[in-house]
Amino acid sequence: MKLALVGGALAATALLSACSGNNSTGQVSPAPATKVTDAAAVQASPQTKAHSVTTGNSGKTGTGDVNCSENGGKVGAPGGPQVDLIAKSSNEGTPGCTEAFNVISEYYAQAPQGEGPGRRVLDILGHWDCAKAEEPAGSQGVVYCNKDGDTALRIETAPSTVQASPQTTGDSAETGTGDVNCSENGGKVGAPGGPQVDLIAKSSNEGTPGCTEAFNVISEYYAQAPQGEGPGRRVLDILGHWDCAKAEEPAGSQGVVYCNKDGDTALRIETAPSN
Numbered sequence: 001m002k003l004a005l006v007g008g009a010l011a012a013t014a015l016l017s018a019c020s021g022n023n024s025t026g027q028v029s030p031a032p033a034t035k036v037t038d039a040a041a042v043q044a045s046p047q048t049k050a051h052s053v054t055t056g057n058s059g060k061t062g063t064g065d066v067n068c069s070e071n072g073g074k075v076g077a078p079g080g081p082q083v084d085l086i087a088k089s090s091n092e093g094t095p096g097c098t099e100a101f102n103v104i105s106e107y108y109a110q111a112p113q114g115e116g117p118g119r120r121v122l123d124i125l126g127h128w129d130c131a132k133a134e135e136p137a138g139s140q141g142v143v144y145c146n147k148d149g150d151t152a153l154r155i156e157t158a159p160s161t162v163q164a165s166p167q168t169t170g171d172s173a174e175t176g177t178g179d180v181n182c183s184e185n186g187g188k189v190g191a192p193g194g195p196q197v198d199l200i201a202k203s204s205n206e207g208t209p210g211c212t213e214a215f216n217v218i219s220e221y222y223a224q225a226p227q228g229e230g231p232g233r234r235v236l237d238i239l240g241h242w243d244c245a246k247a248e249e250p251a252g253s254q255g256v257v258y259c260n261k262d263g264d265t266a267l268r269i270e271t272a273p274s275n
Helices: 095-114 211-227
Strands: 083-088 121-124 128-132 144-147 150-159 197-202 235-238 242-246 256-261 264-271
Touching: 083 128, 095 121, 095 144, 095 150, 095 211, 144 256, 197 211, 197 242, 211 242, 211 256, 211 264
Parallel strands: none
Antiparallel strands: 083 150, 121 128, 128 144, 144 150, 197 264, 235 242, 242 256, 256 264
16 A cells, blocks of 8 residues: 655645746745635744644544654655644634545645646545745645634644654655554545555564655545545555455455555555554
8 A cells, every 4th residue: 555844834825826927036934824715825824833643534623733654654746755744723623634635635646736836625535725935935845624614623834853763754665663543643534435444564584664654645535535446446556556455354344454555565554453
């Protein structure tokens, strides 16, 4: 399954203005965020210090911004910079890291066909609108998203302040050191409406896939599975390397999915009912 604005992350104010040809100049004071509908860029406000990871698929009570990458790994578009994924806190709640990883992975998958310079994508997973920030932040990997047109529920990416962990992050296999339950820190995963399960990076003599890659792969599988082949909803060449399919029943209905990389079953990720 495949999956720095120095000093802090950015809060959305006018996301996607560049889509209509408008470019901001200089810095402005932080302003109340507006809907992600017709702009390609946003301005910055200081990032609140990240707290421990919040998981789940719905907003939690506002308790401070959450840097999901501290435990779940960095994210980034193919060939782009690896950045931190931030669940922004507000009085209306803080998005869960599981939802944040699913949204940003789907944005990266759809962004090449996105609208305008900001590569705006609407209705991601039915609720989220995302777009790149205006330059130079956009080239640094900064993306802003809000949910159901409500900028109080937001996620964003920011140049990384997180050091890669040899066991849980990275886009290539690590040396085999035992299976890694990526969900212990990065949150459970699951298809929309399906059971929430653990994401496991399987260890072998050839290595253990990084959790960043694992989250990206499984999120892309869930996005493509409705059009997958056969009862197992098999999807090939996910992110160019991974093949995934549901397990046979009854495990398939319990959310179990198996993936291998480049046809090599020694490099595998899978999902399992949560412990």
